[in-house]
Amino acid sequence: MIVVDNVHKRYRTDHGPGPWVLQGVSFTIPAKLKVGLIGANGAGKSTLLRLIGGIDHPNIGRVERHCRVSWPMGFAGGLQGSLSGRHNAKFVCRIHGHERDIAERIAAIEAFAELGEAFDEPVKTYSTGMRSRLQFAMSLAFDFDVYISDEVTAAGDAAFRKKALTAFKELADRSGLIMVSHDEGTLKNFCATGIWIHDGQAVWFDRIDDALKAYRESRIT
Amino acid sequence: MSAPRAPLSITLSVWKALFLREALARLFGHRAAWFWLLLEPAFHVAYLMVIFAIISVRSIGGIDTAVWLMIGLLAFFMFRHTGTQVMNAVSANKALFAYRQVKPVDTVLVRSALEGLVMTWVTMLFLLGAGLYGLEVVPADPLAVIEAFFAMWLMGMGFGLVTSVASELVPELGRVVNLIMMPLYMVSGVIVPLAIVPQPYRDWLLLNPLAHGLEAARLGFAPHYHAVPELSLAYLYACALVTIFLGLALHRRFAIRLSTQ
CATH class of the missing domain: 3.40.50.300 (P-loop containing nucleotide triphosphate hydrolases)
Structure with a gap:
């Protein structure tokens, strides 16, 4: 509530x-x-x-x-440019108290974001689309009771958007949503x-x- | 609905995450970033050594010039690196306040701890290197040396706590701080031994708490060193604790203003 x-x-x-x-x-x-x-x-x-x-x-x-x-998904901030996508993802896992199962969550984020080798490159080298894919994948990796989203479904190219929409729908079915x-x-x-x-x-x-x-x-x- | 986590456990996990992240950025953020940490004091010692060699000063206050310079510089850098790194902690981590778990004061405290640790390593590696070179770098009173370096670190942390808030409220302040760092290096007794400054000017110079820390560190290395007679490490500790308290109070007062635009 x-x-x-x-x-x-x-x-x-x-x-x-x-x-x-x-x-x-x-x-x-x-x-x-x-x-x-x-x-x-x-x-x-x-x-x-x-x-x-x-x-x-x-x-x-x-x-x-x-x-x-x-956190407000689709939010532009929250990524540190000089660190890689993996390290950014680890940081977010840690502050949300997922120190123990960090490996599984990172694997899930890596798989969903589909960044390939760029996942280990600094975030500042990413394109806007790649950034939003990483951010979207990160927000999917946690079980929140309520998700808040600011234009989140408009991320990435057509193929990714379709996948994101499906994932977002599943997520919205089991939790609250403010968008x-x-x-x-x-x-x-x-x-x-x-x-x-x-x-x-x-x-x-x-x-x-x-x-x-x-x-x-x-x-x- | 899952139960919310306890505030303390959130803060601890934020500190851990921030620490690991800051350490990565500090040591591997740029190409060979760790190498430059070591090079800076080495460079300072080297050129000051050249100057002192030219004017033929072989010992200061009864100890070897190289050792005298090195300890003073390392103690001063303990303060300066901590202070300037901590000052920029809030602005460098602005992006992370998108996660409500991360508070501005967390970034400041974590950076202080990291910088203290980094400078401790730099100091030890540096002394080890100088020892291999044949200089007398084993402190006669290690506890006194640690006490002095710790006070310099606390002072840097207090300085950073205050300026991290102040430079957000008044952005020009960052430039002013960079301006005063150079004269501060001069008057803290890194290059000129304060013991040779006549009264009443020496009393004025000793109002600067950093000067006490430098002299105390040198005295810890060599008990026969002729430190300034007015040396008081308690004064440095008092100044450090007052600024830390002031900085924490400022962070408390302006917490919301720091994390939002």
């Missing part, structure tokens, strides 16, 4: 505090629920994901995680419930179709 209670967030800019991105967002996401975050560009979807993922903190209010939550996507098909495919973020507020819809409808109508008027 994830509790978001009265969360306000604004960013620091070069000239003082910026405008409020989120203003008093509250909701509770039960375990195993699949939620899509919907909203226009800059509405605060990614900000909300970062807050839920615990890598940023609200100015006011609080976020509580009562289960194991993944941001601009693709309505993806959202409908994965999510049952929707949260529409608009003017710093979050509106909860029990059905994703209603959330999409509200979002579309706000765009027209």
Whole structure:
């Protein structure tokens, strides 16, 4: 279960505090629920994901995680350029407390990412596609109760994307999911419930179709 | 739902992961990165030796010039390497704050430990090399030497803790720190023995806690060394502990600001 209670967030800019991105967002996401975050560009979807993922903190209010939550998948950071893919993967295994079965998890990551010999090359030599394959493979290697994903299914070439989609579907079947996507098909495919973020507020819809409808109508008027 | 891990076990696993990662990057990040660690003090000792040979100074304060220079330099580098490496720990590991388990202060503490270990190895290898060359490098009072080097390490850690936060809040500060490192090398007594500086100027120079650490390390090697009479290792320890405390407090205060943009 994830509790978001009265969360306000604004960013620091070069000239003082910026405008409020989120203003008093509250909701509770039960375990195993699949939620899509919907909203226009800059509405605060990614900000909300970062807050839920615990890598940023609200100015006011609080976020509580009562289960194991993944880091925001599809996130650009989290890889150290000078180290190889293997060492990056080992690092992530270790901080998630998988020291004992590290060999199996590394093998799984290596197999899924399909990087070949590049797995032992420094990450800074990777292309964007290779990076996102590694990141996707890493996030699959752990058993989280809730996965949070920011446009994650858009990784790599067509063949990899198909494989990733299948793997992601399997994963979503056994755990909770909070995702941001601009693709309505993806959202409908994965999510049952929707949260529409608009003017710093979050509106909860029990059905994703209603959330999409509200979002579309706000765009027209 | 699986039970969340205990905070302590998360921190310990983060420290271990960070340590292994930092060690890899530090020793094998560049081509023969470990070699340059050894070369830097060797280079400093070599050119200072040439200068002292030209002005015909064979001994300082009753001990051999080469040994005097070497110990002072190694003690100073213990401080400087720890301080500058730790200062950059937060900015170098920004990418890792994408994992909420990793806190800025973790990267700083782990780097201090790693750099202390690296410099201990460098010091020992260096002394071993000098010993093979025929210099008297076996300390008369090993515990006193360890005490002095440990204090220099603590001071470096405190310095790094404070500057790692400060340089994130005021980015220009990194340049200022690099600027003051060179004069600090001069006034800490690496090149000029402070015992020959007349009063009242010597008291001013001895306000710098590093000078005490250097003299204490030399005295540990040779008890007959004429150290500055005002030598107080307790002063260095006090300064180190105060800066460490201040640095930890700053990290606590600005924890959120450091891990987010």
